[in-house]
Amino acid sequence: MTDFSHLPYRPCAGIMLANTDGKVFVGQRLDAQDSKYPDAWQMPQGGIDKGEESEAAAIRELEEETGISADLVQVIARSAEEYLYDLPDELLGNIWKGKYRGQRQYWFLMRFTGEDKHVNIATDHAEFSDWRWADPSDLPEMIVPFKRDLYRAILKEFGPLI
Numbered sequence: 001m002t003d004f005s006h007l008p009y010r011p012c013a014g015i016m017l018a019n020t021d022g023k024v025f026v027g028q029r030l031d032a033q034d035s036k037y038p039d040a041w042q043m044p045q046g047g048i049d050k051g052e053e054s055e056a057a058a059i060r061e062l063e064e065e066t067g068i069s070a071d072l073v074q075v076i077a078r079s080a081e082e083y084l085y086d087l088p089d090e091l092l093g094n095i096w097k098g099k100y101r102g103q104r105q106y107w108f109l110m111r112f113t114g115e116d117k118h119v120n121i122a123t124d125h126a127e128f129s130d131w132r133w134a135d136p137s138d139l140p141e142m143i144v145p146f147k148r149d150l151y152r153a154i155l156k157e158f159g160p161l162i
Helices: 054-066 136-142 145-161
Strands: 009-018 024-029 045-047 073-078 083-086 102-112 128-134
Touching: 009 054, 009 145, 024 054, 024 136, 045 054, 054 073, 054 102, 054 128, 073 145, 083 145, 102 145, 128 136, 136 145
Parallel strands: 009 102
Antiparallel strands: 009 024, 009 045, 024 128, 073 102, 083 102
């Protein structure tokens, strides 16, 4: 077995996008059907480019993945800490060209001020095949198992602000 502990974590920004009803945006990944976790849903997230600020990356990723423009969101909070997660053994060396052991993420709570018609997951950088608004308490069970503790921590931090 290869030791991946020397690999760095991929810098990333995550978005908990809440609507005015207190529900949170989740998308089903395009590759979910071909994975070990076909029923997994997730909140938008993506890599931070070199020299890019985490909040700018979060807003860029949100638009790339959901079609929601910056003028339709309000940033409510940024996570107090950077969250880490490790990939499971079966994914190590297989995604991100084997360069990372997992991700280190700053998370942002944003309020969606638009309407559902402003969501367009058929973007140039499409990541999702479907989307919906979910009850925040359901999020940990919707995500892949190796990210559940991360989602619980984000909920604990952002829950009172949703």
